[in-house]
Amino acid sequence: MIQRTIYLVAFTLLFAACKEEEKVTSWTYSETISLKAINPIGLTSTEQGIWLSDGDRNRLVLVDGDGKVVQAFDSLDRPMHIASKDNSIYVPTYGNDKILKIDGDRVQEIVIPDSLDAPAGVDIRGNEMAIADFYNHRVLYSTDGKDFLSVGKQGKKDGEFYYPTDVQITDDAIWVADAYNNRVQIFDKSGKFVKIIGAEARMNAATGIYVTEKELMVTDFESERVLVFDHDGNMKQELRKGVTKPTDVLIYKGDLYIANYRNGSMVIYKRN
Template sequence: MRVLIVILAVAAALISCEEKTAVPQEWQFDKTIALDGINPIGIAMDGNDIFLSDGDHNRVVKVSEIGDILIEIDGFERPMHIDFGAANFQITDKVTTSILKERALFVPEYGRDSIAVMRDNKRDYLIINDSLDAPAAISVYENEIAIADFYNNRILYNNGKQWMSIGTEGKELGQLYYPTDVQITEDKIYVADAYNHRGQVFDKTGNGLALIGTNQNMNATTGIFVTKTEVYLTDFENGRILVFDMNYELKQILETSIDKPTDVFVNDKTLYITNYRKGELVKYSLKEIKNEKS
């Protein structure tokens, strides 16, 4: 009996310790980074390096933490929501074809109906046996690729073996109306269903699973980002970022210094938001919530 009491006491102490360390956190505004001459649409990170697509100026730029341009890659036709990845897909430089086997930057060109692939200062194009109509975003996950095919109101998805079309035009679950961003996770595909003013979740066979944010009065849901614990949606016209848990319940609304946001990216305890119209990158940090004593 004495041994049992000791075990229970130790267990209680451990539980108490865990409760004390489980400090609630939330996103708090950090700073606004001015981007000289850049109107960012999409953001992607390669480690700690920040890349922005500047659709108004037909380029992709790498910027520093204070917004200086470090690298400029031009010659695109309205690049949109970009991504890094290492999927083994067939690519071409318009002369020869090869298989991409290393990590690269994937750039959907809205004005060219194509996906550019950048690696070692070389530009290739993803070979797709289908017709895109204004690709707005791409997501690369291991050997899978998903493309937000804007005017075709669908997601074009390859599971590593074959292409499939997900979604049809409409407003019901499983239907899309001008999707502008997409992200693949381990078992799902998340979509910024822009002009249905919501997010949407599909399984990898194309079945619609859930709608996100339908009760939040969003107006043009242009960007999406998913972590293991949260889903982030940009509310473009209302100047907000909405944060949901994995049950798609609203957790937090971010509004400080956010104006016409097109995309969002989370890197550990830092969250970056692209302010398209003002040409800004807004930074939030994850911080402990202070309990105010009455």
């Protein structure tokens, strides 16, 4: 009888722990913010708030909590998936094959010692930089912003790309939205292929990613959903409510923001 009681207590504690873990990785729809004449592609944040790349109107915009434009940088040639560091914003301009750095009111081009062809995404982490080079079907990675390693080539096999659109650097890896292979690929920082996530999820254009310590969020553009995976590739959640042609995702002040390209809006999800 004592042994059975101990077993039941242990089972109860294990069940409670599992429920708590489920709670940590669960997101719930909160609201949709309408954007005024903005069709967002990329998302990032600074101390000022949330910035969006509006590729259709060739500009970068800072919006307030009501979706109104507070500040804008115009005359950018189709900005795509953006990144930020120390309140500077890094912008890949798909139309003219450049990477720009916007710091305050200053816009400068970052010299890349290689030929880009429609850069679709950029990420910055410390001195590291990674670029999703769309038509070249590769990722460029640098530890110092000067010397770049070229990773991948066109194809369907492990380590190959079919139009990469977004990239993120973490402590020990490079994560890539391999858009039209409908998956996310992970590489180590020597450029060696590590693994694929999402191949079994039947995605249709994996356009944007956001990686946290435990989760990977992927925008499934044509299927109009955002998928949440753990780092082992297990799908934890499918987010559909309010999601229409999503292009990018961002966690800002603990909330999950999704950029809707089709209807010009941002969707907010909160943790349970």
